[in-house]
Amino acid sequence: MFNKSFFLLLFLLIISQVLFSFYYSSEIINQNNLINQNQNLLQSLKIENQELEKKSASLNSINQLYNLTNQKDYINLKENLKIKN
């Protein structure tokens, strides 16, 4: 009777330990995956931010403004001609 109870207890203990280790390690893996996901997201947002900053700077660059001014003059001239006609 004692032997049976002892082996049952031992068995339950081993099972609970295995279950606990599974739970604990999967929790670590989940948390690390989450960290990795967030790090990747942060990295891609940083790059997206860089891209936007780049686009904004290119659109407002002095070369672009200089070209636009020339173009604007040209459009104005066309409009003036239309009015006269």
Place this chain on the structure above:
Amino acid sequence: MSNQRSKTLSIALTFCFLIISFRLFYWQIVKGPELREKAKSQAYKLEKITPQRGQIYSSDNFPLVLNQTIYQLSIYKPNLKDDLDNVLNKIDQVFPDFKSQNNILIEKLKNPSQKWITFNSFFSQEQKQQLELPGIEFQKIEQRYYPENSLAKDLLGTIGKDYNGSQIGYGGLEAFYQKQLKGKTGFIWAPQDATGKTILNKKSWSSDAVNGRNIITNINRSAQFYVEKLLQDGVNKFSADSGSITIMEPKTGAIIAMATIVSTSSASTSSIRNPAISDLFEPGSIFKPLIVSMALDTKSINTDYVCTQCDRPHVIGQYNISNWDSETHPNSSLQDIIKNSDNIGMSYIIGKLGLKNFLSYYQKLGLSQKTGIDLQGEAKPSVKTEWPEIDLATASFGQGIVVTQVNMLQAFNTIANDGVLVKPKVANYLTENDKIIKNKNQTEIKVFSQETINDIKSILKYSVENGVVSKFKPQNLEVCAKSGTAQIAIDGKYTDSSTIASYIGFSPCNNPKFTMIVTINNPKTSPWGSSTAAPIWYELASKLNDLL
């Protein structure tokens, strides 16, 4: 029998248990520390976190240098799940002209023995995300992006890689502020899983990366744009080898714009070399106002000085000092000596000043040393140790002495800044996480008295309004300036065929907004500073008058 078998089994099990126990004892206790270290070194990895390099901005906080992350594409044929042509068509849809740009490499890849190829096309993150297919690999590349293209390239410098593969600045601000721009590398020491992902645990250790500091410069990008445009036009128009312009704010020494344009027909200079700070030249007649200021400041002469010996060349030993047009100007006043750029008159003035006073002011004006401008590659002017009488006389009209363009500008700026010498500086301040880091306040050196400054300003104003350059001066502009034409010594002899034409000055004369120097190297259409450098100077000055 049963008992016997049970006994044998027990003994065998005990024996096995003992062997395992001994083995475990050996591994865990005897070899334990060594194996633990081995396991750690296999599972733990030190990962570098690269900081973002600091960016560079103009005075209106517009980015001149940004960081960008791009991706280089490679194809590994054995991993492709689709036909190579289909994959290439898909890439071509995302990245227009990919196939036409890489047709040689594509042909190479179609060769059955070629399994892997890396293309010279760079993709954005958005394009990369659209092309995440088996067999397509991307390599991340961090590099600089210049929204204003080549604007202010001499000031900004460039970057390359050091022996560790880390970014390092070459030339200009990139090199001078390398330490501040590069930031601090971070590290993570942690175990990694089978896929190489970091697993953070209690034993993990990390130190954060610190991004590099941003630089807010004094560069006015509109002024810089006009400087480069007008200088390019000038170099072409006058068929010159090259030209340089530097503009400084008189009170603070802030460099508003600086550029060098090299003619396409001349040998181009290195991309990291800035001739305005690294090329030495003989300043010529633009040096004369400084000599007159020295003579006035030491009371060697006064404003009613008249050159009674200016009716003939000045003979010193075997040498004759005469004027550029071989004309003489008898009984020239101080104003007329500057207006006519009279070498004979100047050689008598420096004689009255004397070598000791000349060298003392030469040093006070910073002409015997580097200005300390915050750009890499500044040359140190060389100063003679022996000064025979003829060398002192030629120094009065800026021949036989060598300085950099920025040296000359700094010295001349003392007249604009009421006699006070200030150090030229390109960076205004640095920022780190929105915290402003200002450079130490520089020491200002008083070189000339206010009385001297008032006198020399009125002489310069007279020379501009009554000299040959007055035709270029816009009516609304008050200017104190001087032109110069220096002969270039070739093989120890001066020639008339090649000159450095320059124009230096500030505007308005009182409380000036800027001091500017224009030098044109070897102009072919006319050798004179008054007909090459001066028109560029005035065209820019009228633009700066509206901009500043």
